[in-house]
Amino acid sequence: MSQSTPSAIVVGAGVVGLCAAWSLARRGAAVTVVERGSVPEPRAASCDHHRMIRLSYADPGYCARMSEAYAAWEALWADLPGGGTRYYHARGVLTLSRGEGDWGDRARAAMDVAGQPYERLAPGEIAARFAHLEPSNVTYGFLSKGGCLMANHILTDLAERLRGQGATILEQSPVAAIDAEAGEVSLADGRRLSADVVVLAGGVGAQALAPDLLPDLWARRTVILYADPPEDLAEAWATAPAWTDLGGDGDLWGLPPVEGLPLKLGCGAFGIPNPDPEDRTMRAEEMQRMLDAYRGHFRGIERFRIRWGQANHFTCAPEDRFVLRRRARLWAVSADSGHGFKFGALSGEDVAAAALGEVSEAEAARRMAARPA
Ligand SMILES: Cc1cc2nc3c(=O)[nH]c(=O)nc-3n(C[C@H](O)[C@H](O)[C@H](O)COP(=O)(O)OP(=O)(O)OC[C@H]3O[C@@H](n4cnc5c(N)ncnc54)[C@H](O)[C@@H]3O)c2cc1C
Numbered sequence: 557m558s559q560s561t562p563s564a565i566v567v568g569a570g571v572v573g574l575c576a577a578w579s580l581a582r583r584g585a586a587v588t589v590v591e592r593g594s595v596p597e598p599r600a601a602s603c604d605h606h607r608m609i610r611l612s613y614a615d616p617g618y619c620a621r622m623s624e625a626y627a628a629w630e631a632l633w634a635d636l637p638g639g640g641t642r643y644y645h646a647r648g649v650l651t652l653s654r655g656e657g658d659w660g661d662r663a664r665a666a667m668d669v670a671g672q673p674y675e676r677l678a679p680g681e682i683a684a685r686f687a688h689l690e691p692s693n694v695t696y697g698f699l700s701k702g703g704c705l706m707a708n709h710i711l712t713d714l715a716e717r718l719r720g721q722g723a724t725i726l727e728q729s730p731v732a733a734i735d736a737e738a739g740e741v742s743l744a745d746g747r748r749l750s751a752d753v754v755v756l757a758g759g760v761g762a763q764a765l766a767p768d769l770l771p772d773l774w775a776r777r778t779v780i781l782y783a784d785p786p787e788d789l790a791e792a793w794a795t796a797p798a799w800t801d802l803g804g805d806g807d808l809w810g811l812p813p814v815e816g817l818p819l820k821l822g823c824g825a826f827g828i829p830n831p832d833p834e835d836r837t838m839r840a841e842e843m844q845r846m847l848d849a850y851r852g853h854f855r856g857i858e859r860f861r862i863r864w865g866q867a868n869h870f871t872c873a874p875e876d877r878f879v880l881r882r883r884a885r886l887w888a889v890s891a892d893s894g895h896g897f898k899f900g901a902l903s904g905e906d907v908a909a910a911a912l913g914e915v916s917e918a919e920a921a922r923r924m925a926a927r928p929a
Contacts, residue, residue: 575904617926649702654803777831838865
């Protein structure tokens with residue numbers, strides 16, 4: 557690696573690639589980002605109005621790591637033109653439990669292990685404070701830090717900031733191959749680039765470029781539904797928190813209305829592994845199924861008005877952990893498994909620190925996988 561100004565190529569301009577590029581540039585590297593589409597690219601897992609950030613995790617490792625994740629975002633936002641409010645709406649996150657050992661209960665236990673603060677709520681308090689909910693059969697809930705990360709604002713402003721710092725961002729430039737030993741990246745149009753380090757953050761496209769390093773990843777299709785609540789509940793929704801799991805086996809999560817957007821309904825159980833790469837439309841029956849999944853949880857769900865649905869793909873790794881693997885000059889990263897946006901700034905820091913030799917590969921990989929030291 558050249559001592560004075562190391563050079564780096566980042567393949568993929570999703571949240572992980574752009575944050576890694578920012579962290580590499582901050583450390584003095586000359587950075588080129590190569591993206592097959594645009595920034596933000598609609599096929600990227602990172603592309604949407606918003607993504608949830610939450611402390612509430614059933615895994616104590618990722619739960620504990622959220623403190624560092626917030627600190628990394630704050631450092632990044634301080635360098636962007638919009639200030640924190642353009643990038644984050646702190647609405648809090650509500651988690652409910654319907655019985656011992658369900659996801660909500662395990663998430664509360666993980667908060668205890670990780671030493672993260674939360675407010676425990678009895679069923680009566682939940683009913684009194686959240687008029688948009690139908691909290692039947694709920695044994696307890698808890699409210700913790702979190703809210704909406706404005707994903708597309710973050711991606712757009714981050715790319716602009718990188719350009720302003722002298723980084724090159726090549727859009728509409730699909731990468732065809734990477735030579736890890738030479739640090740060479742071949743584009744589909746025949747151009748070749750080389751650098752001291754290459755970071756592969758290609759999301760669902762990464763495995764094809766480094767099958768030996770990332771043999772165990774797979775894609776998952778998921779759907780989300782944007783909808784408006786009935787008018788008589790609009791006031792209750794205006795201050796409602798985000799939610800991650802409403803108790804039992806529902807795997808329901810979503811975001812309240814912010815910035816004039818409709819609310820966003822998700823359900824982890826609706827994911828489909830190894831989808832057709834072109835299957836990116838949410839079908840009418842999937843929209844209805846989403847609303848049905850919320851019956852008994854949200855008041856007036858039968859009167860919600862569908863605005864639009866989205867289908868997108870993300871990349872899974874074993875145990876839903878993040879992976880960072882190296883061969884020669886190539887660093888392949890997958891910090892996704894459907895929960896990676898919130899860690900984007902922190903993942904970028906970890907990747908950059910490892911790629912520039914500040915921390916060992918093993919240490920960076922351990923941190924990203926949220927495994928104990
Ligand atoms: C519907 C949905 C909801 C989600 N909700 C949340 C949430 O609420 N909170 C949360 O934290 N996470 C959430 N996630 C997960 C989160 O969005 C992802 O973990 C994160 O965005 C992954 O970022 P990435 O940069 O690794 O991948 P991506 O965003 O997919 O970026 C990869 C980039 O690489 C590019 N690329 C691929 N192949 C090539 C190639 N050959 N050449 C050049 N470029 C290439 C792609 O075009 C893309 O832009 C959600 C994901 C989805 C799909």
